[in-house]
Amino acid sequence: MILYVLLVVSILLSGCVDITDSYKPGSFGSTEEEAEMVNAITEKYGDMTRDGNPRLLEVMMTSSINNFIPVDKVLKYSKDSEKLYVWFIYDNFNNDILTIEWRYLDQDYLIHTFESETGEDFGRGAFILEKPDDGWPLGKYNVKITGSGVSESVEFEIIDGPTESIPLDILSDNIGSIESDSGNVEGLTVPKSGFEVKETDYSFVGEWTSNWGDMKFERSGNQIIGEYTHDKGRLVGVVNGDVFIGTWSESPSYKGPSDAGDVELKLSADGNSFTGNWRYGSDSASWSGGWTGQRK
Secondary structure, eight states: HHHHHEEEEHHHTTTTTOOOOOOOOOOOSSSSSHHHHHHHHHHHHHHHSOOOEEEHHHHHHHHEETTTSSEEEEEEETTTEEEEEEEEEEEEEEEEEEEEEEEEEEGGGEEEEEEEEEEEEEEEEEEEEEETTTTTOOOOEEEEETTEEEEEEEEEEEEESOOEEEEOOOOTTTSSOOOOOOOOOOTEEOOOOSSSOOOOOOOOOOEETTTTTTEEEEETTTTTEETTTGEEEEEEEEEETTEEEEEEEEEOOOOOTTTTTEEEEOOOOOOSEEEEEEOOOOOOOOOOOEEEEEEE
C-alpha cells in the first residue's frame, strides 16, 4: 500500500511545475515630494495634460534618483562614480520610441544607446550608465535624447577629483535652483551677501583674470560653475542680479574649513570687472580676504 501511494504521488508530481517570485516595490502614490514636483512643473510649463507638440524638459545629470526624483544636478562626475544618471521629463508623446545616446566626446565614441517606449502624453525618464571594468576615461561626455521629431542633449565631464553637484531642494526655476540667500553647495551653507543687489544686463559667464589666477564661469540654469588656476580651484553658486553668492574649494581636499569656504562677488556697472570677498569655512562672521577680477 505504501509503495502504491508513493508511486501515485510521483506520477502526479512529474507534471507539476512550481513557480514563485518576489518583488519589493519602491515608494509610490501621492507623496509630499511628488506633489511639490507636480506643482513646480505645472507652474513652470503649464498643465501637462493639455495637447501640444512633443517636448523634452529639464534634461539633467544626477548622482542618484529617489522615488524617480533627482537628488542633485551634476556637471562633473568623479572618475570613481559607480553610476551615471540622466533624468528628464517628456510631454505630449503617444507611445513613441525615445533613443538615449551616450557618447564620449573626446574620441567621438558611441558608448551605448537605449531605446524605450513612452507612455501616453507625459512622464519622466531615468537611464543609468554603469562604470566599465577599466573605469571611466577622463574628459567630456554627452547624452542625447531623441524622439517624435524633437531632441535635447546634456554635456558633463569625468574628472580626477570629487563629483561637483548642486543639491536640488524643491523644483523651481531649474528643478531645484538654490535660493539666493541659503542652501547647501559642496556641504557648505551658501551665505547671505553683504552687497546691495542691482539688476544688470551683464553676466559672470566668461573668462577672467583675477588675484587668484585665471578664471572661467559657466552657466547652468540659475547656477554658476567656475574654475580658477590657483590650487585647481572651483566655484559653485547662484546669481542674484549683479551678485554671485556661493562657495570656493581647492585641492587637495576640496573641503572646509582649510580648503573651502564662502565667496561673494559683485559685477561692475559695465560688466567688465568684479570685486568680492572670501573666507575659510562658513562659520566666521568676517571675511578672510578680497577677490577681484577683470574680464578677458
